[in-house]
Amino acid sequence: MSNELTLDKPSATPATGEPLLQLSGVKKHFPVMDGLLFKRQVGAVHAVDGIDLDVHANESVGLVGESGCGKSTLGRVVTRLLEPTDGKLTYAGQDITHASRKQLAPIRSEIQMIFQDPYSSLNPRHTVGAIIGAPMEINGINPKGGVQNRVQELLETVGLNPEHYNRFPHEFSGGQRQRIGVARALSLSPKLIVADEPVSALDVSIQAQVVNLLQQLQKDLGIAFLFIAHDLSIVRHFSQRVAVMYLGKIVEIADRKSLYESPRHPYTHALLSAVPEADPDDVRERIRLVGDVPSPINPPTGCRFRTRCWKAQDKCATEEPPLVQLSGNLDGHLTACHFPEDGSTAVPEPRAAKEL
Amino acid sequence: MTNPTKAPEADELGTADTLAPTDAASAPVFRGLSPGKLMWRRFLRDRTGVVSAAIVLLFILIAVCAPLISMIYGKDPGTHYGQEDVTLLTDSGLPTGPNGGISADFWFGVEPGLGRDVFMQLIYGMRTSLFIAFLTSVLTTALGVMIGIAAGYLGGKIDYFIGRVIDILMSFPSQIFLIATMPIVVSLLVASNESQPVWLPFVSVTIVLTLLGWMGLARILRATTLSLREREFIEAAKVTGASPLRIIFKELLPNLWTPILVQSTLALPAFVTAEAGLSYLGVGVGEPTPDWGRMIALAADYLRTDVTFLLFPGLAMVLFVLAFNLLGDSVRDAFDPKTKR
Numbered sequence: 001m002s003n004e005l006t007l008d009k010p011s012a013t014p015a016t017g018e019p020l021l022q023l024s025g026v027k028k029h030f031p032v033m034d035g036l037l038f039k040r041q042v043g044a045v046h047a048v049d050g051i052d053l054d055v056h057a058n059e060s061v062g063l064v065g066e067s068g069c070g071k072s073t074l075g076r077v078v079t080r081l082l083e084p085t086d087g088k089l090t091y092a093g094q095d096i097t098h099a100s101r102k103q104l105a106p107i108r109s110e111i112q113m114i115f116q117d118p119y120s121s122l123n124p125r126h127t128v129g130a131i132i133g134a135p136m137e138i139n140g141i142n143p144k145g146g147v148q149n150r151v152q153e154l155l156e157t158v159g160l161n162p163e164h165y166n167r168f169p170h171e172f173s174g175g176q177r178q179r180i181g182v183a184r185a186l187s188l189s190p191k192l193i194v195a196d197e198p199v200s201a202l203d204v205s206i207q208a209q210v211v212n213l214l215q216q217l218q219k220d221l222g223i224a225f226l227f228i229a230h231d232l233s234i235v236r237h238f239s240q241r242v243a244v245m246y247l248g249k250i251v252e253i254a255d256r257k258s259l260y261e262s263p264r265h266p267y268t269h270a271l272l273s274a275v276p277e278a279d280p281d282d283v284r285e286r287i288r289l290v291g292d293v294p295s296p297i298n299p300p301t302g303c304r305f306r307t308r309c310w311k312a313q314d315k316c317a318t319e320e321p322p323l324v325q326l327s328g329n330l331d332g333h334l335t336a337c338h339f340p341e342d343g344s345t346a347v348p349e350p351r352a353a354k355e356l
Numbered sequence: 357m358t359n360p361t362k363a364p365e366a367d368e369l370g371t372a373d374t375l376a377p378t379d380a381a382s383a384p385v386f387r388g389l390s391p392g393k394l395m396w397r398r399f400l401r402d403r404t405g406v407v408s409a410a411i412v413l414l415f416i417l418i419a420v421c422a423p424l425i426s427m428i429y430g431k432d433p434g435t436h437y438g439q440e441d442v443t444l445l446t447d448s449g450l451p452t453g454p455n456g457g458i459s460a461d462f463w464f465g466v467e468p469g470l471g472r473d474v475f476m477q478l479i480y481g482m483r484t485s486l487f488i489a490f491l492t493s494v495l496t497t498a499l500g501v502m503i504g505i506a507a508g509y510l511g512g513k514i515d516y517f518i519g520r521v522i523d524i525l526m527s528f529p530s531q532i533f534l535i536a537t538m539p540i541v542v543s544l545l546v547a548s549n550e551s552q553p554v555w556l557p558f559v560s561v562t563i564v565l566t567l568l569g570w571m572g573l574a575r576i577l578r579a580t581t582l583s584l585r586e587r588e589f590i591e592a593a594k595v596t597g598a599s600p601l602r603i604i605f606k607e608l609l610p611n612l613w614t615p616i617l618v619q620s621t622l623a624l625p626a627f628v629t630a631e632a633g634l635s636y637l638g639v640g641v642g643e644p645t646p647d648w649g650r651m652i653a654l655a656a657d658y659l660r661t662d663v664t665f666l667l668f669p670g671l672a673m674v675l676f677v678l679a680f681n682l683l684g685d686s687v688r689d690a691f692d693p694k695t696k697r
Contacts (some may be wrong), residue, residue, distance in 0.1 A: 079595050101597065108597035121588035124391060125610035134606075135596035168390055184592065 017095070018093060019054035020192055020224050021078065021111075026051045026087035028070075028077050030061055032297060046296045047073040049248035052323070057191065060218055060225040062239030062256075064232055064271065068293055070248040071228045072116075075196045079113045091192075108137050110187035114214075116197040118177035122169040128155070128180055129165035135187045154183040158213060171217060175206035182213065192224045199234060211238055232275050236260055241332075244268050247296060247304040250323060254333035264333070264340040267305050268316055303338065311339045361371050392613075398690040405686025411679035419482045426476060429463075431475040433646045437466060445471050455664045468658050478668050480646035482676075488561050488641075495566040497620045500573030505604060505612070507574065508581025515578070520570045530568050531633065537564050538639040557641040561634060565627055573619045580615055584608055592648040614691040622684035625677040632673060648673055 029044035048070045055061050063071050076082045077089065079320050080096060089097045089111065091107055099107075110136075115121035122131055132154055133147045143150040152162035158179040169177055178198060185193055199207040213233055218225055235242055235255055243253040244267065252265040263269050270287040277284070289308045294300050300307050306316040315338050323336040389397075399405055418425065426432050439445075445454055451466045458465045463475035487598040541560045546552055584590065585608075593607050634640030635649025643650075648669045655665035 081591055081594055101599070104692075105597050108595070111595075113592065113595045115588040115592060117588055121592055123589040123607055123610070127390075134593070134598075138593075138596050138598050138602065169389070171389075181592075184596075188596065 016076060020057045020092060021053075021055040021226070022088075022090040023051050023078070024088045024090075025349050026053075026077060026089055027073070027085045028073050028082055029085045029116050032268060043297050046248050046299055048077060048084075049296075049299070051245075053243060053246075053250065053253070054193065055165055055224050055226055056224045057224050058218075059241065059346055060227055061238040062235035062242040063226060063228045063245060064235050064242060065245035066230060066271075066293065067323065068296070069245045071230075072196050074245070075113070075194045075226065075228050079111055079194050081113075105139070109135070109141070110191045112185040112188060112190040112193050114178075114181050114185050114195040114198045118174050118181055119201075119203050122177055124169055127166050127168055128172075131169070131180060132165070132187050135184060139188060141188065151181070151183075152189070154186055155180075157186065157217070158183045159209075173206075174202050175209060178202060178206075178210050179213065182210070182217070186217065186221075189221075190223060192226065194226045194228070196228045198227075200229065200231065207234065215240065232260075232271060244271065247293060247299055248283045249304060249336070250334075251305060251337070252333075252335045253323070254335075255330065258330045258333045262329075262333040264329065265305075265337045266309050266311055266339075266341060269341055303336070311340065372639065395614075395690045399686060402686045402689060404682055405690065408679040408683040408686060411675065412683055415482065415676050415679075416486065418479060419486045422479045422483050425479060429475065431462075431473045431476050433472060433480040436472060437462070439471055450658070450661060455662070457662065463526065465664055467654070468662075469654070474651075474665070474668055477646045477651055478648075478672055481648040481651055481669065482672065484558075484641055484645055484647045485628050485631055485673075486632045488558060488565070489624050491558075491562045492565045492569060492609045492627045492631075493620050493624045495562065496569040496623065497573060497616060499566065499570040500619075501577060501612070501616060503570065504574035504577025505581050507676060508578040509585060509600070509604060509608065511582075511585075518574070518578075519556070522575060525568060526571050528568065530630075533568060533637050534564050534630070534634060535637060536633065537567070554645070557645060561631055561640055564634075565630055569623065569627065572623070576615050576619060577612060580612060581608060584611055618684060618688040619690060621687050624682065625680040625684075628673065628677060628680075 005092065026048060026049055027046075028048040029046055030306060031041045032043040032045060033039040034042040053061070063074065065071050073082065077084050080089075080099065084097055087097070088095060094107070096104060096107060115250060126134070129148060129151050132151045136139075136143065136147055136150065148165065151165050155162045155165060160176060160179050160183070164172075168179065172180065178201075182198075198214065199210050204208060214225070214227075215238055217223060219220050225239070227235060227239050229238075240256055241253070242256055242259045243250045244259070244265065245251070246267050252259065252263065254263075254269045259268065260272065263272055270289050271285060280293040286308075291308055294304070294307055300317070302318050303309070303312070303316040306312040310315070319338070321336045321338045323334045325331070326335050326337075326340055329335070431437070443452060445466065445468070450468050451471075455465065458671055462473055462475070464478060466472070467477060503518055507515045538560060541563050542552075542556065545560060546556055590603060590607055593603050598607070631640060632647070632649030632652065635647045636653045637649075638653070640649055641647045651669040652666060652673075655663075655669065658665050
């Protein structure tokens with residue numbers, strides 16, 4: 001695992017001090033069972049396969065990648081909805097890799113989550129007040145002025161009418177529901193929020209409102225975010241640091257500016273070239289990746305992207321590229337590629353022939 | 357961190373996403389309509405449902421007030437009027453009057469043989485039926501809810517085991533099984549040399565019916581729980597550190613009331629008929645407790661001479677079961693307006 005290289009790289013982040021959240025070599029494999037009568041494990045889905053990532057206090061880290069690359073699984077591992085198969089998960093210096101529910105109790109209030117689907121993330125049988133107040137009740141927190149007061153305060157914080165605490169989720173629109181979800185996440189005054197595609201289920205006009213709300217909250221309350229999304233422009237807007245995931249691994253991680261302006265990994269190039277531009281004279285060449293993402297049950301050897309990469313050579317199949325800082329890159333810009341792009345321009349060059 | 361940062365962008369970008377402030381101002385203590393209240397409203401609009409509910413309530417009221425009615429009516433179900441007053445029955449045991457002896461004194465006629473009052477038998481028989489059916493419904497619902505949620509929420513081996521148990525129990529031919537288990541349950545409850553207490557037939561019939569009655573609800577709840585378990589609000593509860601018990605009772609159960617209510621209202625009339633069936637076959641509630649099934653069994657003996665004896669218990673049962681079934685349908689429609697019959 002050459003990825004370990006990134007472990008002791010304090011320069012990888014602009015913030016100082018110990019990271020709030022530290023992932024090293026985190027893996028999550030889901031067993032694949034088969035067999036008649038007696039089930040036995042015949043393989044595993046390598047959903048997350050060795051991730052090293054630091055999130056510092058007050059920082060927003062974006063996590064991008066196409067569907068099925070393991071972003072959401074990673075988010076669920078961080079909030080410990082799932083237990084990592086391997087690796088180490090540290091929160092504020094405390095190892096929570098295999099902590100039980102009771103051991104996690106003091107940390108629960110500090111790591112919260114915003115969910116993707118506002119229609120399924122709120123219990124339809126509870127009032128908004130009950131939904132937002134439940135985390136406080138569970139953790140035995142009795143805020144000054146009572147729970148209801150605090151709930152109304154939170155509703156106001158997320159831009160909803162505080163009088164609506166007695167309503168039920170079905171009386172709200174998608175954007176309002178997502179705001180309720182944000183208020184619930186805020187109710188415990190968390191230090192880290194994992195936002196699992198918080199806006200992808202929303203209307204584009206509402207997306208902006210919710211993202212701006214999150215940004216405002218991050219600024220005002222100093223909450224660190226792990227922002228999972230597949231929309232690159234939203235991540236660019238929201239996150240200071242961006243990690244690109246492909247098939248369970250981080251292929252490139254860098255500052256927002258560095259990543260978007262001089263991407264080095266071919267996959268990042270391909271992703272960025274797919275971002276639509278509201279410009280009729282847009283002459284960028286769009287890199288069209290051929291084929292599907294390989295199965296995470298049986299990921300390719302060496303570099304995982306090689307099956308779809310136009311630069312792939314023999315070395316890519318045998319040797320896995322380490323996630324390292326390439327020459328000519330800024331501090332903290334790590335790339336896992338044997339044959340990186342030159343990174344001089346954000347606009348990808350015309351695609352090299354190697355049509356399949 | 358008391359920081360009421362009223363998100364400014366909501367105002368900048370237009371208030372499309374915030375409700376009109378007027379409804380809040382007009383009703384300061386406004387409370388939204390819960391899904392339950394919406395169901396209730398929908399139910400009240402369903403005429404069949406309301407009429408069925410009225411009939412069912414009437415039946416329950418009559419059963420509950422049976423002693424009162426008995427007092428006003430001036431007769432009780434146990435007295436053998438035909439033997440006290442020899443003019444009521446002929447020598448062969450049939451009522452002397454026409455139509456089963458219906459008269460001003462005996463509204464629904466006189467029972468052939470023993471000469472008891474049919475009206476009283478019917479009303480007290482309703483008590484027996486409803487008591488056993490309600491008790492069985494409550495027990496099967498409790499059992500079905502516990503087992504179904506356990507199977508659905510815990511999953512894995514427990515789910516597999518419970519699933520197979522349900523399969524086996526459901527593959528039994530229920531009527532034969534009920535007949536076969538009745539004596540076993542009775543002998544388990546009371547030693548053969550003791551005299552049988554009054555509660556024994558009630559308890560044994562309830563136990564036997566419960567034994568084979570919980571599987572349907574358990575299966576439905578298992579399936580519903582399986583789908584609810586994957587919803588994000590369950591994950592949200594887990595992220596805040598909720599215990600499994602809290603998740604089951606506070607998050608899952610409120611969403612399961614619909615299938616529970618629908619299933620138990622549909623199961624209750626089935627228990628009424630099952631109980632009557634057992635009595636009809638002679639393994640249910642025995643003499644001297646009045647019972648519909650036994651009334652029908654007796655009437656069947658006199659079917660050729662007089663149909664009146666079959667008429668009253670038969671009609672009462674058909675009416676009750678029909679009303680309760682229609683009520684169950686209406687409850688389901690009110691809870692789930694998307695399914696059209």
